[in-house]
Amino acid sequence: MTIRLSGVGIVSDMIHLQIYRYDPEKGGEPTMQSFEVPLTKPGMKLLDALNHIKWNLDGTLTYRRSCGEGVCGSDGMNINGVNGLACITPIAGLKQPIKIRPLPSMGVIRDLVVDMEHFFDQYRSIRPWLQSETPVPEHERLQTPEDRAEIDGSYECVLCGCCTTSCPSWWWNGDRFLGPAALLQADRWIRDSRDEMAGERLDQLEDAFKLYRCHQIMNCMECCPKDLNPTKAIDHIKRTLLARKS
Amino acid sequence: MAYLSTDKVEHHFHDVVIIGAGGAGLRCALQLADANCRVAVVSKVLPTRSHTVAAQGGMNAALGNVSSDHWHWHMYDTVKGSDYLGDQDAIEYMCRAAPRMVRELEHQGVPFSRLDNGTIYQRPFGGQSREFGEGGQASRTCAAADRTGHAILHTMYQQNLRAGTHFYDEFFALDLMMDDNGCQGVMAWDIAEGRYHLFQAKAVILATGGAGRIFQMTTNAHICTGDGGALVLDAGLPVEDMEFFQFHPTGIAGVGPLITEAVRGEGGYLLNGEGERFMERYAPTAKDLASRDVVSRAIAVEIREGRGCGPNKDHILLKLDHLGAELIMKRLPNIHELALRFADVDCTKEPIPVLPTAHYTMGGVPTNRFGEVVYADGDEKERVMESLYAIGEAACASVHGANRLGGNSLLEIIVFGRACGDQVLKHLGEKQYHPKLDPDCWKSGVARVERWLSGAPEQDDSVRISGIRDEMERIMQEHCSVYRNEAVMAEGVEHLERTAASLSSASIKDRGRVFNTELVEALELENLMGLARAAASGALARTESRGAHARDDYPERDDEQWMKHTLASIGENGVKLDYKPVRTVPMSVDSFPPKKRVY
Numbered sequence: 001m002t003i004r005l006s007g008v009g010i011v012s013d014m015i016h017l018q019i020y021r022y023d024p025e026k027g028g029e030p031t032m033q034s035f036e037v038p039l040t041k042p043g044m045k046l047l048d049a050l051n052h053i054k055w056n057l058d059g060t061l062t063y064r065r066s067c068g069e070g071v072c073g074s075d076g077m078n079i080n081g082v083n084g085l086a087c088i089t090p091i092a093g094l095k096q097p098i099k100i101r102p103l104p105s106m107g108v109i110r111d112l113v114v115d116m117e118h119f120f121d122q123y124r125s126i127r128p129w130l131q132s133e134t135p136v137p138e139h140e141r142l143q144t145p146e147d148r149a150e151i152d153g154s155y156e157c158v159l160c161g162c163c164t165t166s167c168p169s170w171w172w173n174g175d176r177f178l179g180p181a182a183l184l185q186a187d188r189w190i191r192d193s194r195d196e197m198a199g200e201r202l203d204q205l206e207d208a209f210k211l212y213r214c215h216q217i218m219n220c221m222e223c224c225p226k227d228l229n230p231t232k233a234i235d236h237i238k239r240t241l242l243a244r245k246s
Numbered sequence: 247m248a249y250l251s252t253d254k255v256e257h258h259f260h261d262v263v264i265i266g267a268g269g270a271g272l273r274c275a276l277q278l279a280d281a282n283c284r285v286a287v288v289s290k291v292l293p294t295r296s297h298t299v300a301a302q303g304g305m306n307a308a309l310g311n312v313s314s315d316h317w318h319w320h321m322y323d324t325v326k327g328s329d330y331l332g333d334q335d336a337i338e339y340m341c342r343a344a345p346r347m348v349r350e351l352e353h354q355g356v357p358f359s360r361l362d363n364g365t366i367y368q369r370p371f372g373g374q375s376r377e378f379g380e381g382g383q384a385s386r387t388c389a390a391a392d393r394t395g396h397a398i399l400h401t402m403y404q405q406n407l408r409a410g411t412h413f414y415d416e417f418f419a420l421d422l423m424m425d426d427n428g429c430q431g432v433m434a435w436d437i438a439e440g441r442y443h444l445f446q447a448k449a450v451i452l453a454t455g456g457a458g459r460i461f462q463m464t465t466n467a468h469i470c471t472g473d474g475g476a477l478v479l480d481a482g483l484p485v486e487d488m489e490f491f492q493f494h495p496t497g498i499a500g501v502g503p504l505i506t507e508a509v510r511g512e513g514g515y516l517l518n519g520e521g522e523r524f525m526e527r528y529a530p531t532a533k534d535l536a537s538r539d540v541v542s543r544a545i546a547v548e549i550r551e552g553r554g555c556g557p558n559k560d561h562i563l564l565k566l567d568h569l570g571a572e573l574i575m576k577r578l579p580n581i582h583e584l585a586l587r588f589a590d591v592d593c594t595k596e597p598i599p600v601l602p603t604a605h606y607t608m609g610g611v612p613t614n615r616f617g618e619v620v621y622a623d624g625d626e627k628e629r630v631m632e633s634l635y636a637i638g639e640a641a642c643a644s645v646h647g648a649n650r651l652g653g654n655s656l657l658e659i660i661v662f663g664r665a666c667g668d669q670v671l672k673h674l675g676e677k678q679y680h681p682k683l684d685p686d687c688w689k690s691g692v693a694r695v696e697r698w699l700s701g702a703p704e705q706d707d708s709v710r711i712s713g714i715r716d717e718m719e720r721i722m723q724e725h726c727s728v729y730r731n732e733a734v735m736a737e738g739v740e741h742l743e744r745t746a747a748s749l750s751s752a753s754i755k756d757r758g759r760v761f762n763t764e765l766v767e768a769l770e771l772e773n774l775m776g777l778a779r780a781a782a783s784g785a786l787a788r789t790e791s792r793g794a795h796a797r798d799d800y801p802e803r804d805d806e807q808w809m810k811h812t813l814a815s816i817g818e819n820g821v822k823l824d825y826k827p828v829r830t831v832p833m834s835v836d837s838f839p840p841k842k843r844v845y
């Protein structure tokens with residue numbers, strides 16, 4: 001069977017991949033291993049190709065996945081130099097051989113699996129939960145559709161880490177700069193009309209490193225697989241801080 | 247390190263250990279952590295990767311924000327939807343609690359969509375009515391756009407961060423430690439480190455989610471492998487009603503991802519190959535919003551009788567472009583994204599090709615309405631197993647009976663997550679100390695992993711787990727699908743038993759300990775296999791049609807013989823079936839006696 005791949009102009013029934021391999025128990029330097037996988041259906045995704053390798057060619061290939069439809073955020077990886085979720089990245093349109101590496105600048109546990117601990121620590125550090133001191137009403141709190149719309153574009157984040165690990169400022173200062181994902185969530189709570197701690201949240205962010213290491217390089221928004229815009233959120237936080245001063 | 251710790255096994259003490267960090271596990275953990283218990287949540291994936299995140303359409307509660315509503319009507323719809331196999335005490339409890347639970351979620355931060363007056367947005371869903379079926383369609387499903395599961399799961403995770411719950415992420419539960427006094431804890435495998443952990447606890451809660459991966463085409467994540475049910479089967483206890491598996495009418499044809507019922511709730515409808523709105527023939531009143539079992543069967547009949555769509559007439563179309571791009575982008579943005587990505591269709595312009603797709607596990611670990619695991623002991627059909635609990639999709643309370651209503655599952659996980667937390671608090675009041683453990687209790691858990699890591703290495707001609715899994719999925723798909731009959735199922739059961747036997751000679755290639763995902767897949771396959779066997783055997787034995795279990799050869803419901811729950815356990819001689827009565831008596835209102843279901 002031959003399927004024409006749109007966009008790249010190759011006519012081929014095999015997909016060529018080069019995948020980063022590293023096994024801590026074997027040690028040594030990481031290597032790039034080549035695989036060939038048949039193209040089985042027109043809309044085939046990169047995760048389908050990885051699964052094909054794991055289930056038919058090499059059971060030791062290691063990566064995370066869960067939902068298979070872009071909502072759980074498990075399978076962030078670096079695909080031909082750009083971060084994305086394998087399960088929603090179509091094979092068609094990718095230049096071959098497809099080069100797959102773990103998310104950049106992260107500690108690699110094995111193959112494509114990275115240590116997400118620091119990323120989640122930074123998320124936790126912004127106190128990502130609703131804070132309010134007013135006693136709750138008997139019914140739901142009221143919120144206008146317009147106020148609710150303020151958090152569209154931020155609450156949908158799947159915490160995949162694609163944005164943060166593509167940010168050069170975070171590569172250099174990731175120990176202290178919170179990075180786009182955590183800042184997008186900080187902004188989500190600052191914007192939520194039900195949250196009463198916007199002031200404290202802003203105080204916590206007003207810091208040369210936590211916030212101000214973002215230099216608007218925009219890698220983050222370009223790679224977000226959910227089409228969210230952390231750059232805009234960071235800008236909103238900065239503007240809110242400025243407005244507060246004047 | 248505690249007293250049973252060795253260089254291989256680390257021993258932890260907690261008041262409570264919860265296996266599963268989906269909506270059910272996290273809601274339960276929150277209840278306990280806020281009461282200052284030492285709660286451990288053990289999950290095989292990071293909490294926000296749990297499959298609750300994929301739920302789309304919403305959660306039912308009779309808030310009456312859009313049109314008047316009452317929990318009693320919700321209860322009626324749920325009992326009817328269950329085809330009278332639901333336990334009415336549990337259903338009453340759930341429907342009564344629903345409005346309070348939704349408001350509590352809002353208080354905790356769930357970003358529900360809003361109506362113009364600022365209250366929570368509610369949409370119509372299938373099988374919903376007012377005034378006990380007499381007052382037309384209800385609008386009972388509370389939604390955060392079409393990402394309600396994401397909104398709820400993330401909020402629950404956030405609240406647990408606030409409450410200081412202990413998380414053990416990427417730990418795989420291997421074995422329950424049972425003795426004469428019930429459940430004492432669980433053995434788990436730290437996937438990243440490749441080490442064993444023994445969690446000793448005064449209560450163990452199974453919140454492991456569904457088992458959709460027993461089928462080939464499913465809306466369920468790779469991780470939905472029914473592990474909780476399998477742990478219970480391994481402990482010699484039964485699972486309940488596994489033959490009732492919900493096929494959602496609208497999975498994307500040939501791929502699986504779900505297109506939520508909310509599409510039809512917002513005004514979308516199904517078309518056959520002749521361009522006919524065929525649901526009007528099958529359900530004159532509710533039409534496209536009839537119960538899921540009814541719609542899935544209608545689609546199967548249309549296709550079987552040659553009225554499918556496409557060159558092969560093998561699917562149906564879901565039309566929604568008439569709703570307009572603005573409404574679609576506001577209320578159904580995620581559907582727009584999924585259809586584009588997985589069906590290559592812009593649903594603001596074209597219909598989406600869909601097919602009935604395995605979606606929800608109505609069966610599971612038998613419990614009462616407090617989340618306590620029950621089992622049959624001679625004539626006593628609902629004996630409580632001490633210190634063992636189950637909640638969420640892993641459990642069978644049973645609020646869904648033979649067919650779940652859309653929007654009732656997010657409700658179930660929150661209601662019973664919380665209720666179980668409260669029940670465990672009472673239990674902890676009576677159980678001050680951790681009982682002494684059998685010093686060998688860790689061994690069978692360790693053996694489960696070592697069998698894969700230290701057996702004969704994989705040869706070129708070895709039986710691969712992926713091959714066995716494909717076979718199992720195919721058997722379930724072909725022999726236990728929307729329509730079933732004796733000959734097809736009997737063949738399926740026989741084939742499945744043979745396939746299950748082949749697992750003992752299978753091997754894996756990966757012998758590493760650090761992040762060995764092939765090992766995890768092997769363990770998951772063992773779990774799936776037990777549940778598939780229970781489902782297939784239960785289905786073959788049940789000679790009637792009820793809810794999602796539809797048979798060509800027994801097309802009618804048989805309340806005389808079959809208004810009872812199946813209990814399947816697995817012993818030396820294969821699957822063993824037993825039955826227990828439906829709890830038809832609610833808590834405070836009159837029972838709804840079985841009636842013919844018409845939509």
Ligand SMILES: Cc1cc2nc3c(=O)[nH]c(=O)nc-3n(C[C@H](O)[C@H](O)[C@H](O)COP(=O)(O)OP(=O)(O)OC[C@H]3O[C@@H](n4cnc5c(N)ncnc54)[C@H](O)[C@@H]3O)c2cc1C
Nearest residue numbers: 266267268269270290298303304419455638639653655656
């Ligand atoms: C696509 C889709 C859409 C849906 N939409 C809706 C909807 O709109 N409304 C509705 O009411 N319902 C919906 N449902 C159903 C509903 O989402 C689920 O029934 C519900 O979320 C299940 O929650 P849970 O907490 O029981 O399990 P899950 O969220 O599946 O969580 C299971 C947890 O158990 C853990 N686990 C499992 N096995 C092990 C193990 N061996 N060791 C350690 N941890 C383990 C997992 O890591 C995970 O954390 C939908 C389902 C699907 C698939």
Ligand code: SF4
Nearest residue numbers: 167214215217218220
């Ligand atoms: S815009 Fe800011 S956060 Fe985003 S990549 Fe650039 S520096 Fe990083």
Ligand code: SF4
Nearest residue numbers: 157158160161163224
């Ligand atoms: S903002 Fe986008 S890229 Fe960043 S973590 Fe969230 S979903 Fe991933």
Ligand code: FES
Nearest residue numbers: 066067068073087
């Ligand atoms: S597997 Fe869930 S986002 Fe890709």
